[in-house]
Amino acid sequence: xxxxxxxxxSVFSIDCVIFGFQANELKILLIERNEEPxxxxxxxxxxxxxxxxxxxxxxxxxxYELTGLRDLHMEQFHTFGDVDRHPQGRxxxxxxxxxxxxxVQKELKPVTNIAKSAFWYPVNELGKLPFDHAKVFETGFQKxxxxxxxxxxxFELLPEKFTLTQLQTLYEAILNKKLDKRNFRKKMLSYGxxxxxxxxxxxxxxxxxxxxxxxxxxxxxxxxxxxxING
Amino acid sequence: xxxxxxxxxSVFSIDCVIFGFQANELKILLIERNEEPxxxxxxxxxxxxxxxxxxxxxxxxxxYELTGLRDLHMEQFHTFGDVDRHPQGRxxxxxxxxxxxxxVQKELKPVTNIAKSAFWYPVNELGKLPFDHAKVFETGFQKxxxxxxxxxxxFELLPEKFTLTQLQTLYEAILNKKLDKRNFRKKMLSYGxxxxxxxxxxxxxxxxxxxxxxxxxxxxxxxxxxxxING
Numbered sequence: 001x002x003x004x005x006x007x008x009x010s011v012f013s014i015d016c017v018i019f020g021f022q023a024n025e026l027k028i029l030l031i032e033r034n035e036e037p038x039x040x041x042x043x044x045x046x047x048x049x050x051x052x053x054x055x056x057x058x059x060x061x062x063x064y065e066l067t068g069l070r071d072l073h074m075e076q077f078h079t080f081g082d083v084d085r086h087p088q089g090r091x092x093x094x095x096x097x098x099x100x101x102x103x104v105q106k107e108l109k110p111v112t113n114i115a116k117s118a119f120w121y122p123v124n125e126l127g128k129l130p131f132d133h134a135k136v137f138e139t140g141f142q143k144x145x146x147x148x149x150x151x152x153x154x155f156e157l158l159p160e161k162f163t164l165t166q167l168q169t170l171y172e173a174i175l176n177k178k179l180d181k182r183n184f185r186k187k188m189l190s191y192g193x194x195x196x197x198x199x200x201x202x203x204x205x206x207x208x209x210x211x212x213x214x215x216x217x218x219x220x221x222x223x224x225x226x227x228x229i230n231g
Numbered sequence: 232x233x234x235x236x237x238x239x240x241s242v243f244s245i246d247c248v249i250f251g252f253q254a255n256e257l258k259i260l261l262i263e264r265n266e267e268p269x270x271x272x273x274x275x276x277x278x279x280x281x282x283x284x285x286x287x288x289x290x291x292x293x294x295y296e297l298t299g300l301r302d303l304h305m306e307q308f309h310t311f312g313d314v315d316r317h318p319q320g321r322x323x324x325x326x327x328x329x330x331x332x333x334x335v336q337k338e339l340k341p342v343t344n345i346a347k348s349a350f351w352y353p354v355n356e357l358g359k360l361p362f363d364h365a366k367v368f369e370t371g372f373q374k375x376x377x378x379x380x381x382x383x384x385x386f387e388l389l390p391e392k393f394t395l396t397q398l399q400t401l402y403e404a405i406l407n408k409k410l411d412k413r414n415f416r417k418k419m420l421s422y423g424x425x426x427x428x429x430x431x432x433x434x435x436x437x438x439x440x441x442x443x444x445x446x447x448x449x450x451x452x453x454x455x456x457x458x459x460i461n462g
Contacts, residue, residue, distance in 0.1 A: 010241035010242050010243060010320070010321045010322065010323070011241050012241060012243070012312075012323060049312070051314075051321060052314055053314065054312055054313050054314055055310065055312030055323065056312075058312075076309060076310060078307060079286065079307060079310040079325050081243075081280070081285055081286030081287075081289075081325065082285045083282075083283055083284065083285055089241070090241045090282060091241065092241065092243060092286065092323075092325075094310050094312065094323075150381045
């Protein structure tokens with residue numbers, strides 16, 4: 001005896017929290033929405049998944065269409081499914097996040113009508129975001145903060161060559177607190193994964209600071225197996 | 232001018248990957264499904280989210296109804312959204328995971344008709360799972376393995392008092408490889424977070440081994456700030 005199953009036809013969306021570091025500020029990518037009734041809203045890049053695409057493919061397509069950015073390494077970090085989170089009914093959203101170097105990214109330019117523009121916006125000045133985007137952002141930000149404790153993510157946001165002041169500013173922005181300059185430098189240099197370069201900052205009016213590079217091979221050697229007995 | 236928005240009515244599910252350690256084996260919780268056309272299938276505990284419940288609430292309810300377990304600390308770990316993952320159409324599933332001490336858990340007993348029974352099953356003998364449950368399990372297992380490298384999760388699975396052999400067996404099960412006994416003990420004891428107790432195993436026919444306890448306070452002291460300069 002065969003059982004007839006009902007067919008489901010579901011709607012869900014993707015939202016992206018893309019972090020960057022620019023002009024000594026931690027920023028995220030926002031868009032200005034262009035279609036009614038959301039016209040003029042400043043929101044996270046996000047939209048509805050198509051019926052025939054996987055959610056990972058959808059995340060890539062949506063970010064590209066809304067901002068012009070592609071080939072990022074995006075990672076799913078949380079799915080938001082509160083009952084009333086969307087005005088159009090039960091729409092859950094799968095949130096993705098990425099860290100990028102703003103200095104090597106191309107121009108931001110939506111390729112669809114849904115977004116009027118895309119831009120980097122300082123995390124500290126976000127203000128009100130529509131839907132539950134404040135919660136989505138905050139969850140992504142917490143994840144960033146947690147990962148800072150056990151992964152070298154700061155160096156995915158900084159330019160390839162950076163000063164210790166830039167590194168400290170980034171840590172302070174992510175941890176949302178001031179750090180003692182002397183302790184910070186001492187600790188960071190003590191690990192041994194920062195390579196001092198034979199170069200200084202260019203084009204600054206104040207005393208040019210030394211530049212450093214992150215040595216991933218050394219990092220891996222040092223932090224491999226700290227607790228894990230694997231290998 | 233008001234825009235009329237279409238209303239969405241979506242269907243999505245929860246699947247649970249619950250890890251436990253029992254009789255020196257790493258296990259997960261499975262159910263035998265009871266309703267056609269899935270009758271007799273051995274699957275991860277999972278089911279459809281109701282229209283009026285958040286996904287976190289749904290995860291708790293579904294695990295309870297299918298297995299009788301509740302008050303677990305479950306955590307969302309991934310959402311699976313391949314186009315053809317479910318025979319009834321576009322059903323994405325949000326996967327949750329938890330680690331529990333089997334020795335302090337109550338009897339497994341479904342409280343709904345959807346599951347005929349719930350039981351612990353060795354990870355090593357899983358065989359074929361229905362839907363994309365093999366992928367869901369494998370993703371959860373990878374997460375467990377990664378976390379072993381930076382969080383003291385082994386001690387959430389072991390009984391409160393354990394032998395070094397039990398600890399090693401658990402590490403070997405999660406990492407899926409044999410570890411050298413002498414190196415393992417040396418390394419684990421060198422950290423200083425294992426407290427040797429004045430007790431030995433009871434009720435064993437072979438030579439009783441020493442029992443240890445995990446000292447979380449010491450662990451926190453040691454591993455706090457290893458990379459993070461926070462605090």
